[in-house]
Amino acid sequence: MSKTLFNSGHTACAGCGQSMAARLVVDAAGPNTIVVNNTGCLEVFSTKYPESSWGVPWIHSLFENGAAVASGVESAIKYLGKADTINVIAQGGDGGTADIGLQALSGMLERGHNILYVCFDNEAYENTGIQRSGLTPYGANTTTTPPGAGAKSMGNIRYKKPMPEIANAHGIPYVATASAGFPQDLQRKVKKAISIKGPKYIQVHSPCPLGWRHETSFTIEVAKLAVETGLYPLIEYEFGMISSRRQIIPKPVEEYLKVQGRFKHLFKLPEEIKKIQEIADNNIKKYGLKVEG
């Protein structure tokens, strides 16, 4: 057994990208950390009372208020004069972050709390049965965006909310996207974030074999393909400006789509796949993702 702050015996599905990413995050932050968790898969599978997988103080209150509770924790630590020795991490899923928890998160970012907020983006409300969220990508089959017969019903008709840009627009010192497919890069970003004072936001692409309908052994590969097609750009912003981007030799989006059941229906709708390729192409242009030369 290697030493970890996120222990075995949790009840995530086999191959869960979020359980992998959550361990990488807390291990990168280290033992002097307090974690506040929104409701969602991670909260449920890591704290089956009276068991806990966490090796650090951890608290859960509601689905939407992790950022608000963390703001209180950080204020208390400041009052006690311990602000420089304890990290506070608030974390939640994409639904808890970009939809119902957005107000609490915005307040936390605006008030300037010294907190790292981590969004584990598995692109749907997985814990309650794969409903669409604001971070569900275009075309995905979820239980609330089911594809049917004909082009009128092709899965999710809305585009992914630009959450990293929304966080960045608050003028905070650090925003990054990361991926379970690039574990070392994710841990580097967490370490960098906690070394910076003020509010930080990291959004981690975290494959969900159950909701995305991919083989459990593909978790890393699927996450990598999202980055390598340009659909999930890995970017860092420091003080509002892009400070790093992972460059790619772009692969066609089909390579990413075809390994996941949630996009299976699109292979009968080639014009929809074209639209998804346009999303990737726009990202590649906008963020300068293509390797030059």
Added chain:
Amino acid sequence: MFGPLICKPGASRSNKTGPWRTEFRPKFLKKNCIACNMCLIVCPEACISSQPLALSDGKGALSGQGKNTYDFDPDYCKGCGICAAVCPKQDIEMIKEDPALQKG
């Protein structure tokens, strides 16, 4: 009236998830392992470990993990196959689960 409300750190280790494996379990071949550590880093169950090499620089620093010493804990492995998929040396194979070996 109320029991202790605070759980012990890492108490989930009492929940053995090994019996979740249905079809496959990994087999660490221990032939071509280069100790890259990838399998250990990505295992969602945090159930892969390795033997650190003996302290070799005389100053107490570990010189890295030992090659061909990586293995998994059947008490927690759910058989996802991610370790075998990431191993750059194909030194982990997924083999048929043997119910007699399925601990938990």
